[in-house]
Structures are given as structure tokens and as C-alpha cells.
Amino acid sequence: MNELDAMVDSARAGFAQAATPADLENAKAQYLGKSGRITELMKGMAALPVEEKKTRGAAINVAKQAIEAALNARRQALADAELETQLKAEALDVSLPGRQRGPGGLHPVSLTLERIEAIFSSQGFEVAEGPEIESDWFNFTALNTPEDHPARSMHDTFYVEGGSDKAPNLLRTHTSPMQIRHAVQHVKRYRAALDAGLPMPEIRVIAPGRTYRVDSDATHSPMFHQCEGLWIGENVSFKDLKVVFTDFCRTFFESDDLVLRFRPSFFPFTEPSAEIDIQFQSGPLAGRWLEVAGSGEVHPNVVRNMGLDPERYIGFAFGMGPDRLTMLRYGVNDLRLFFDGDIRFLSQFR
Numbered sequence: 001m002n003e004l005d006a007m008v009d010s011a012r013a014g015f016a017q018a019a020t021p022a023d024l025e026n027a028k029a030q031y032l033g034k035s036g037r038i039t040e041l042m043k044g045m046a047a048l049p050v051e052e053k054k055t056r057g058a059a060i061n062v063a064k065q066a067i068e069a070a071l072n073a074r075r076q077a078l079a080d081a082e083l084e085t086q087l088k089a090e091a092l093d094v095s096l097p098g099r100q101r102g103p104g105g106l107h108p109v110s111l112t113l114e115r116i117e118a119i120f121s122s123q124g125f126e127v128a129e130g131p132e133i134e135s136d137w138f139n140f141t142a143l144n145t146p147e148d149h150p151a152r153s154m155h156d157t158f159y160v161e162g163g164s165d166k167a168p169n170l171l172r173t174h175t176s177p178m179q180i181r182h183a184v185q186h187v188k189r190y191r192a193a194l195d196a197g198l199p200m201p202e203i204r205v206i207a208p209g210r211t212y213r214v215d216s217d218a219t220h221s222p223m224f225h226q227c228e229g230l231w232i233g234e235n236v237s238f239k240d241l242k243v244v245f246t247d248f249c250r251t252f253f254e255s256d257d258l259v260l261r262f263r264p265s266f267f268p269f270t271e272p273s274a275e276i277d278i279q280f281q282s283g284p285l286a287g288r289w290l291e292v293a294g295s296g297e298v299h300p301n302v303v304r305n306m307g308l309d310p311e312r313y314i315g316f317a318f319g320m321g322p323d324r325l326t327m328l329r330y331g332v333n334d335l336r337l338f339f340d341g342d343i344r345f346l347s348q349f350r
């Protein structure tokens with residue numbers, strides 16, 4: 001093998017060993033660079049006689065072209081390999097099922113709350129919200145609940161540390177504290193009119209939200225929902241309560257085939273008080289009395305705690321259970337299903 005063929009072979013071997021483009025450029029410099037072997041051979045030709053120059057030049061050129069060809073082939077091979085690794089790293093398995101964004105939906109109890117709000121709004125009620133961490137005053141005392149009332153005991157109420165209006169110390173056991181909170185705000189807004197003996201616009205409000213009691217079984221959850229209703233004016237009677245609530249129930253359940261019963265009961269903050277039961281006249285629940293709310297004429301002591309004169313202002317309040325209404329509306333028999341977060345259950349209400 002002549003010296004030029006040997007050089008081409010060693011160039012090929014050098015290029016083949018280059019693992020990266022940078023290695024390859026270094027290897028190239030050894031042959032084709034400024035002081036590379038080919039360049040040196042070219043320079044060396046200056047000393048040759050003219051005849052030899054021709055043949056020698058041609059031979060060197062053949063070698064040079066062979067080296068350049070080997071270089072380009074190796075460059076291409078390295079570039080191909082790089083592309084290959086990149087493609088592997090970014091590989092997509094187009095046979096996998098696509099990732100979809102499932103359609104969302106409101107929780108069934110939220111659907112009920114929206115429904116309640118829409119129905120009462122159409123009857124001229126405002127919708128108010130209040131804190132879930134409440135003070136003893138708003139949750140019990142202002143609602144005419146005696147110090148020794150059983151609902152205050154540790155068995156029913158979740159207490160937290162603290163214990164003043166500034167440091168609320170319990171999770172509200174009902175939405176009734178919103179009667180006081182909302183009425184006090186309302187009275188403040190119309191204080192000047194009241195002081196001047198002018199009539200005050202009626203208080204007509206519902207207050208939906210979460211409430212808490214130490215209780216847990218198929219029909220009781222430690223966290224549940226209530227919706228308070230309050231209507232106070234100069235001439236608001238039990239009759240109005242009956243009209244408003246009957247109308248609400250029939251609209252909510254989309255049925256006139258529904259009767260209501262106001263069953264005498266007791267709440268410290270209403271007098272007289274009544275549980276409201278409903279009965280469907282047809283369908284799967286027909287014939288059973290179902291309790292849906294507590295209610296009554298607001299107690300004079302409570303009216304006073306609202307900042308109003310009970311001789312002049314009177315009205316009714318009710319507190320209903322949206323969870324219960326949801327169960328009845330959709331035929332669900334275990335309350336806990338609402339709060340387990342099982343998507344198979346919840347997606348049925350989409």
C-alpha cells in the first residue's frame with residue numbers, strides 16, 4: 001500500500017472514531033487543516049520537477065477527495081445519529097388514546113342552592129352570605145337561646161378556641177345567625193329614617209350556606225347546608241309564611257300535587273314555631289310526610305336584638321335543608337354520597 005492510500009485509511013479510521021461533531025472537526029484538522037498532512041504534502045510539491053508535479057498532484061488530489069468524502073459521510077452519520085436520539089426522546093405514541101378534558105358540572109347541592117336562590121329572588125328576596133365561624137352571640141344569645149339550651153352543649157356544637165365577637169369560637173350550627181347579621185346591617189342603613197319615624201323598607205332575605213353539628217349517619221353529616229329565610233315588616237304574618245313557602249315548594253319540585261303541613265314545634269327564636277312537612281300526592285314518595293324546614297314568627301326578643309321595635313315590626317323566619325331537598329328531588333337515600341366526592345355519583349347530575 002502506498003503512503004497516500006495509508007493516509008486515507010488512517011483518516012477514515014480517525015473519522016470513524018470521532019464520536020461527536022467536535023471530535024470530527026479535530027480529526028479533520030489533522031489532514032485538511034492549515035498544517036494538516038494533505039496541506040503539508042501540497043507544500044512539499046514545490047520542490048518537485050514539473051513532470052512529477054503533475055502525477056504527484058493528481059495522486060494527492062485523489063487522496064484529498066477520498067478524505068473529504070469520508071469526512072462528509074461521517075458528518076452526515078453523526079447528524080443522523082443526533083436526529084435519531086432527539087426523535088427517540090420526543091417520541092409520541094400515536095396509538096395511545098387522546099387525553100380529554102371531561103365536561104364539568106355543578107354539585108347536586110349547588111344545583112339546589114341555585115334553584116332556591118332563583119325562586120326566592122323572583123319573590124323579591126335578597127341573597128346574603130355570612131361567616132361559618134361564628135360567635136356565641138350571633139349563633140345563640142341574640143337568637144334568644146338560653147345559656148343552658150342543649151344545642152350549646154359540646155355534643156352538638158363544634159367549639160374552637162376563643163370566645164367573643166372578635167374571636168368567634170364555634171362553627172355555626174344553623175344559618176339563623178344571618179337573621180341578626182343581615183337585619184342589623186339593614187337597620188343601620190335605614191337608621192335615619194327609623195329615627196325620624198319613617199317606615200323602613202321590609203327585610204326580605206335568604207341566607208344559604210354551610211352549617212356544622214356533631215352528627216353523622218345516613219341522613220346527618222357533620223357539615224351540611226341550610227338556607228335561612230327572613231321577612232320582617234310592619235304587617236307580615238304567619239299567613240305570608242304559608243303562602244311564600246308553599247309557593248316555593250311547588251316551584252322547587254315542579255308540582256302542584258304537593259301539600260304542606262305546619263306542625264307545631266319549638267325554637268327559642270320563633271313564637272309560634274312550626275316544622276314544615278311536605279307530602280307528594282303522586283310519584284314514588286307519595287303519602288309520606290317529609291320534614292323540610294323549621295319556621296315560625298320571629299320572637300320579639302330577636303326583633304329587639306335586630307335593633308327594631310317588636311311592637312311595630314314583625315315577621316317570619318324559616319330554615320330549610322337544601323341537602324334534604326336535593327335527596328328528595330333526585331331520589332338519593334344516603335346523604336353521605338353528596339360529600340364522598342365519588343365522581344361516578346356526582347357526574348350523574350351533570
Ligand code: PHE
Nearest residue numbers: 174176294295296317318319
Ligand atoms: N335554625 C333552625 C334549625 O337549625 C331552623 C329554623 C330557622 C327554625 C328559622 C325557625 C326559624 O333547626
